[in-house]
Amino acid sequence: MYRISELAESVGLSRTTLLYYEKFGLLKGKRQANGYRVYSDADRQRLRLMQQLQAGGLSLEECQVCLDGKLDREMLGHRLETLEREIAEKTRSRDLLAALLGRGSLKDWHEELERVAPELHRAWLMIQGFSSEEAARVAWLSKDMNAHDDYMACFMDVFSGLDRWGPATDVATRKALTMVPFAPKTILEIGCGPGMATMVLAEATSARILATDTDAGALDRLRERVATADLGDRVAVRNMDMAQLPLPDAPWDVIWSEGSAYIIGVESALRNWRPLLRPGGVLVFSEMVWRTETLPEELRAYWASAYPAMTRVPVRLAQAKRAGFRVLGHFDMGREAMDTYYRPLEARVAEMEQRLEGTRVLEDLRAELAAYHACDGTVSFEMFVLQKS
Structure with missing residues (x-):
């Protein structure tokens, strides 16, 4: 048998968290004559299973449903869809932060900014240290402020040999x-x-x-x-x-x-x-x-x-x-x-x-x-x- 503090330590949770679980009905201790709550190994294993379910992104309510009955496959399907959306959003956030630090391409990001807020986009690029014309070149040509200098050097290597730089006669x-x-x-x-x-x-x-x-x-x-x-x-x-x-x-x-x-x-x-x-x-x-x-x-x-x-x-x-x-x-x-x-x-x-x-x-x-x-x-x-x- 475990006292609440011993049970909390064995599963890596706080005493306060276990009291909350008990109030929520996820955990049911037995109160002894001396007033102390005690818990069995079955309670400890129930907590371990609940931790595994929570690792799948389930809420406490959803954990309780899965602990006390058959798996609700429809509920799990909805939870999976939610997690996949959250993962996709987090991945986009991670990729953008990496790109802003020069660890990936900013092309799509600059293109989207140019579509939705072109003047603010270029003003922001000037705050980053570009001249107004270079900001424009980032926006419509290189589309990556971190790779801009290398891109333009290569680009101008092509155009330096041309007489016309745009359609004209x-x-x-x-x-x-x-x-x-x-x-x-x-x-x-x-x-x-x-x-x-x-x-x-x-x-x-x-x-x-x-x-x-x-x-x-x-x-x-x-x-x-x-x-x-x-x-x-x-x-x-x-x-x-x-x-x-x-x-x-x-x-x-x-x-x-x-x-x-x-x-x-x-x-x-x-x-x-x-x-x-x-x-x-x-x-x-x-x-x-x-x-x-x-x-x-x-x-x-x-x-x-x-x-x-x-x-x-x-x-x-x-x-x-x-x-x-x-x-x-x-x-x-x-x-x-x-x-x-x-x-x-x-x-x-x-x-x-x-x-x-x-x-x-x-x-x-x-x-x-x-x-x-x-x-x-x-x-x-x-x-x-x-x-x-």
């Missing part, structure tokens, strides 16, 4: 320029990359141009182009963050941004760049859009991950009007713009495939190229020409 640039209702004297180009559009603008106008980007390699290549064409008196090249452009001494006649507004988000670009324009000034930008409401599921799933903010032309036009712009014109840049960008990219990836093997950059570029081959008639770039109201 010289013909589209010139066509958009014809929609500007005046001869611009000043042009601010945002996200110029290696400067293909810059050179067209310089050749087609007499404007003074400030071409901006944050990639040093791309800017160096543009400086070489400017020097070769002897355009240094009209074209300046600067490393500037598109999300933190200063107000100019004199507002710009035209702001030009081919394929880069999405980096900070089109609505943010419309809102932030409008004050940089003079009254009646013009903003020209190009943007990837859906061409149909009926989309193959695989293609929809890819772009929902790669660019969740992509939408249709009427939505962008409505956003422009709400931001204080009048629409002067817009047009589909067509398959040629996609081919001009993606065909050289595909050749570059094939050339570097062996060096890139095993990297997420290669995996991501393969997925994007597959989407390009499948996108005819569903996705393309639209050029927008807007005038500040």
